[in-house]
Amino acid sequence: MDTSKLSAALAPYQLRSCLISSEARLVFEHYRETGTAGELAKINSCTKSILSALVCIAMQKGLLPQPETLLAEFYPRLRQDRDPRKAAITLEHLLTMSAGFNWTEFGGRNSFPRMTRSENWIDFVLEQPLSHNPGEHMEYNSGVSQLLAALLAEGTGLPVARFAESELFGPLGFEQYEWEQDPQGIHTGGFGLRLRPVHLLRFGQLYLQRGQWESRQLIAPELVDRSTQTAILAEAPRRGGYAWHWWTDSYTHSGDAAAKTELQYYYARGYGGQFIYVLPKQETVVVLTQDHRGKQKRAADVFRESVLPILTAT
Structure with a gap:
């Protein structure tokens, strides 16, 4: 990789940070x-x-049930809901954002901002109507992430952050972090975590290594694979697909003999230009962070427009 060329390509974006590891270096x-x-x-x-x-x-430790488990096992009220389809929502539907709730993430009556102004976020989400059958359509929804955070706290018997310290943050060497909570004290599942750029790189490296960190297998390889495979196509205008709270996509580039090669990758995406990209075949992790400074407004395209062409150059 030509690092000087990459530095020049990234200069106009005024990124807060960019970290790239290749072959664990x-x-x-x-x-x-x-x-x-x-x-x-x-x-x-x-x-x-x-x-x-x-x-x-938590699933591999038996603290949460299998993804096919019905959400109604935890919230029996869903079986009495006016819409019988709610009783069919599973944990995997939450993970893939395909529970079917009528949700407009950043506006409207059923939205993330309205949830955060409510007295009980879990009740707010569960009370929302369905616009699709569970499993048939992805609708981006931080509310279902909060449901998962609540289930995680219940299943482990620990605050989400405390469980994270023991099973993830500690092993990865996250010395500091901050994490917001909802009115009931449940750590926010869809946002609200503050970390350092190097923490994001280590997290991506953990996934590149299929859940292994140093001598410990923190996440079972089969769960890493399943959780990062496309489960459902993303809703427009987003591209690619969605897995278990990971985005998936591909990039086509020319190989040595001008043959087209498709590069598969998955990534974490946060508002304002926060990204962790994992490229398994290239043994590469890319972290990009931004903070709205400067006039650059196309942070979502930095990876495909300026980083990938250099990573894949022959």
Whole structure:
């Protein structure tokens, strides 16, 4: 990889940070300001992928049931709901954002902002009407992430952050973090976590290594694989697919003999330009963070427009 060419390509974006590891070795590290490396910053919806990891760990430990389990096992009220389809929602439907709730994430009556202004976020989500049958359509929904966080706390008997410290943050060496909570004290499942850029890189590396960190298998390889495979196509205008709180996509580029090669990858995505990209075949992890400074408004395209062409150059 031509690092000088990459630095030049990234310069117009005014990124807060960009870290790239290849074959478990840090090969590129950029911070806009010298203090950024040690600062905690919001990762927004990248929190969802951290939550996915914690759910996988809880499942493998038998603290949460299998993904096919009905949500009504935890919330029996769903069996008495006016809409009988709610009784068919499973944990996997929550993980793939396909529970069917009529939800407009950033506006309207059924939305993330209205949830955060309610007295009980879990009740707010469960009371929302369905617009689709469970499993047939993806609708981005931080409310279902909060349901998963609540189930995780109930299943483990620990606050979500405490479980994370024991099973994920501690082993990965996350010395500091901050995590918001809802009015009932449940840590936010869809946002609200603050980490350092290097923490995001380690988390991505854990997934690249199929759940193994140093001598410990933190997440079972089969759960890493299942949780990062496309389960449902993303809703427009987003591209690619969705897995268990991970996005999936592909990139076509020319090989050595001008043959087209499709590169598969998956990634965590947070509002405002926070990303963790995992490229298994390339043994590469890319972290991008941004904070709205400058006039660059196309953070979601930085990876495909400026990073991937250089990573795949021959």
